[in-house]
Amino acid sequence: MVRTPAVMIQGTGSNAGKSMIVAGLARALVRRGLRVAPFKPQNMSNNAAIAVEGGEIGRAQAVQARAARRPPSIHMNPVLLKPETDTGAQVIVQGRRAGTLRARDYTGGRAGLLASVLDSFERLAAANDIVLVEGAGSPAEINLRHGDIANMGFADAADVPVVLAGDIDRGGVIASLVGTHAVLEPVERSRIRGFLINKFRGDPGLFQEGLSAIASKTGWPSLGVIPWLPPAAWLPAEDAVDLERGSGTAKTSLTIAVPVLSRIANFDDLDPLGMEPNVNLVFVRPGEPIPRAAQIVILPGTKSTIGDLAFLRAQGWDIDIKAHVRHGGHVLGLCGGYQLLGRTIADPDGFDGPAGTVDGLGLLDVTTIMSGEKSTTQVQGLHCATGTPVAGYEIHLGRTEGADCQRPVVTIEGRRDGAISADGRVQGTYLHGLFTSDAFRRAWLAQFGADSSLAYESRIEQALDALADHLEAHLDIDAILAIARSRQNATTRSA
Template identity: 65%
Template sequence: MARRAAVIMLQGTGSNVGKSMLVAGLCRLFADRGLVVRPFKPQNMSNNAAIAREGGEIGRAQAVQAQAARCSPSIHMNPILLKPETDTGSQVIVQGQRRGSLRSLGFGARRDELFPAVMESFGILEDEADLVIVEGAGSPAEINLRAGDIANMGFAAAADVPVLLVGDIDRGGVIASLVGTHAILPEDDRRLIKAFAINKFRGDARLFEAGMHAIESFTGWPGLGIVPWFAEAHRLPAEDALDLEERRGTADRPLRIAVPILARIANFDDLDPLSAEPAVELTFVPPGQPLPANADLVILPGSKATLADLAFLREQGWDIDLAAHHRRGGRILGLCGGYQMLGTSIADPEGIEGQAGTMPGLGFLDIETRLTPDKITRLVDAVHVPSGQPIRGYEIHLGRSEGPDCARAFARIEGRPDGAISADGRVQGTYLHGLFSGDAFRAAFLQGLGAGSALAYEAEVEAVLDRLAAHCEAHLDIEAILRIARSRQSES
């Protein structure tokens, strides 16, 4: 019996070649053709998470791809999510729920334990879709990891999914990366790759026609297009914190906001709507640089490892910069882990983030935080207490915070208080993520800082996705992609 869904998998010659963006563009394109489309990423590694409709966590990129496909995000779109806690260990999220922590050296050994969840989730999406567009992770050429792989060829082979291999010409060496991938893969994996495409081209694509022919000659794969650089990619939520160091504030805007890039920064897409505001100069400050003295507001973002990032913050001298900023009359906002850091102490009695103990906080809010193993992950509807504006957001956090400043709540969620505000009102904190996506709340928040809002954020994201779909359609052989996806049905 033929499988119901057509399926194609986009793999890359390396990380950050633009797979997530292309999948989003294709999801929107095919959804607008009337197909029921579902994105799928077997395994993702990112601290930028979203909450799915079931209440569990998935990678932010898959939530954006779901939006592009005009459907609600599901835990089955990213069944394995690794959230780095240290340089060698990650928290493991399986079908939306925390399963514990794992050192990187032990991940391959757990393939047999984790892979059934991948195949189960994939089967669920197959059953409800006309087309599933799968995104790989990293590169299939990492043959040293092949035995334990569930993200690239390990999945493609098990599910018998055809692959479109994407190369990034912007970083250089794209011919070698594509031909080298062909050369190094074992034959059984190589046969799954049906075609290739070039992404992030700058200039006249005709200049690379000879390059396309060379790749086709060496590999036997047909080239399905050269996709020019999509200048609006930055308007979609970024998944990799490395992208943040490329973002710089725009001068001569009335409101200046600074955000330190913590070592384990998480959910930094919270700040995308602020960055897009015409009145806001939002600057991400990399390690080794001081917080700008002219900032009106400093936002401490979310963190995957609050205690480690608090120590990292102090190593950069940002605690001193924050104290000086506050003395000058500046404002501070803490989001989730950043909120916890603003208190007087953070206790980790069970060693959830490492060695058990208590660390002094920054002392800007009179609250104490205790980390607990029960993780809160949920979509919420809240009301911002100072302005009365509604907030549609989500929570992802370990621990609870209590203290006198909690009597001045930042928000109320289903009647219960969330967050805290200092007595002078200049320091605030909340566990809410995604709060700035709502136009009404964001406008009220900016008004409280003396700035106006001129942005319909969600409408702008929708417009960018539409333009991304048109960009893909103009530069890729869409009919060939659809034939490849449907070839799997005829083989069953």
């Protein structure tokens, strides 16, 4: 049986750089003339994107699709978990909300999702020359192996060879790779066909003894050492830990403060602002006050509006934000951040947590009612104040209405979206991704006296090309292709 080549990039731990490696490989291989599809069986992230079919997938898979020069599909990430609490998450299956489960319940029910995962994988495999699969977390988490669909469970069911990535920037990379080998079952060890080292700083030649030690103790060949690549830092990320990239910069002109909510979502909305040379984007961590020097406060999206309203108040940020407005500052709320700004948030059926109604910040004359209907769509429209076109996506639960909605932020296909306070200094909108539009961002920043010089889409394309060049220079991509192609004539294994 001839099957589509595929290879799975797994990591020794979370944030080992798997997403960026898959994106770089996708761009490198598509430049070689191959039809490439990225795939992640299971993702856990509140940074989501809207696929061409209208459903949700992880943001990282949307970036990988862009690297492969193709539209994002729901089949590139068939299971997406969006954490709502420390013990529960919303479950998205092939783009659509399937419900909310506690971690304990989900762990026992993962095997039931394998059919959807394999269906999506086979759809991509049938339409492409190669599928690049990204694992989640680490295969060394053997306590989670039963019913696994994210790492070795998927690799075994689909009979996909694996390349294991280690993150040397954290330290202990030899132990993490050799330790992974030690805890895996023999059949799983044999599925790993090579390893690579990611995020190396300094002279890679100094790590030759380390490579030899890993190869000797595992029997896996080295496929290369990837040096640290700064241009890749601003590619849209899926983990909030990556927000560190935007803090502590010494910029001038306009300061924008962003409180980091406990369930912050779709934070890549802010990437274009962080890349602007005349904008100082400051992420305010729990326990820190919102800086008085900020001219604008942006309340980002959140996966748990009511929960993060309580979290915001626990930090004292509600007091800071209201003082900021009293002293002439501006506030912009995006999606869940927009809901926080209203007078009340009602959740009569408990879609966002315990049923009930809570008081919002009261900075906009609007009220929000949560409902089970979820809006997930790509849209285009106009920014009312500047008349510039905007494009983005909607991904939210709830309906917001009130007097301030008579002053919308944008119009989308003839309908109004968002609300503006009577004095114009507090605004909110459900539209994600609006800052990726250079024309809009330029006009919006000009209102605050800041010049824009960023060509965002070009910068992202340059970063993807630089990442592909980087991997071509430092990885044995021909060997990785050979590993992927070894699947073509292999005998199908039972799941």
